[in-house]
Amino acid sequence: MNNQQGSKRISSGVIAAVSAAVVLVGGGVAWLASNQPPTPINPSQTITPRDPVQGQTPHVYWLKPRDTGLDLVPQPVEIGATQPNQVLERAFQALLAGPTEGTDSTTIPPETKLLGLKIENGEVHVNLSEDFTKGGGSTSMVGRIGQVIYTATTLDPNAKVYIEVEGEQLEFLGGEGVEVLQPLTRQSFEQNYPL
Numbered sequence: 001m002n003n004q005q006g007s008k009r010i011s012s013g014v015i016a017a018v019s020a021a022v023v024l025v026g027g028g029v030a031w032l033a034s035n036q037p038p039t040p041i042n043p044s045q046t047i048t049p050r051d052p053v054q055g056q057t058p059h060v061y062w063l064k065p066r067d068t069g070l071d072l073v074p075q076p077v078e079i080g081a082t083q084p085n086q087v088l089e090r091a092f093q094a095l096l097a098g099p100t101e102g103t104d105s106t107t108i109p110p111e112t113k114l115l116g117l118k119i120e121n122g123e124v125h126v127n128l129s130e131d132f133t134k135g136g137g138s139t140s141m142v143g144r145i146g147q148v149i150y151t152a153t154t155l156d157p158n159a160k161v162y163i164e165v166e167g168e169q170l171e172f173l174g175g176e177g178v179e180v181l182q183p184l185t186r187q188s189f190e191q192n193y194p195l
Contacts, residue, residue, distance in 0.1 A: 003110060005024040058087050061150035062104030063143045063195075070139070070195040072146050073104060074154075084155055088119050088124065095151050107140040108132065115166070119159075123183065124152040127164040133173055142193045143176040149184050160185055 059074035079090045092114045098106055111130045116127035126148055136144075145163070152161045160183035163170045170180045181192060 058091045058154045062099050072150050084119050089118045107143040109134050123160045125162045130166050141174040149189050
């Protein structure tokens with residue numbers, strides 16, 4: 001029985017010694033790593049800042065009154081993202097926050113939220129909250145459809161846009177029942193929805 005107790009003490013001592021060695025080695029490695037000079041950048045590897053997504057600056061689109069209607073006008077937005085989904089999500093967040101300067105306006109209700117956004121195969125699917133459908137007449141409805149289409153296609157002007165509300169494809173917008181013919185493109189908007 002004494003032999004068993006002795007072996008337990010030895011094994012405890014061995015464990016303590018091994019633990020101390022691990023702590024010392026780990027601390028030494030951490031110290032060496034933290035005291036290394038930074039790796040110099042080769043001039044041919046210089047990183048230069050660029051606009052998101054292949055040099056494109058994203059835009060949000062506001063409405064500006066003119067003599068006989070409204071114009072969609074772009075405003076560039078600074079977005080610290082490079083992935084197309086992230087860029088468009090942030091552009092939509094700026095759009096839904098409303099204009100910050102000038103005489104530009106929006107007909108998108110201020111309570112509207114972006115519930116989801118997906119880009120694939122030349123298509124942009126924008127999922128908005130129910131608030132998007134509330135208030136305004138036909139000009140207001142057409143204006144907000146245009147703002148969504150043009151902002152959604154800021155990275156690819158030829159993309160097809162699908163607008164969803166609460167996960168369901170939008171077929172009619174507002175009390176006056178503006179029909180939403182999907183997929184939407186900039187070209188189809190200009191042909192079917194005069195501002």
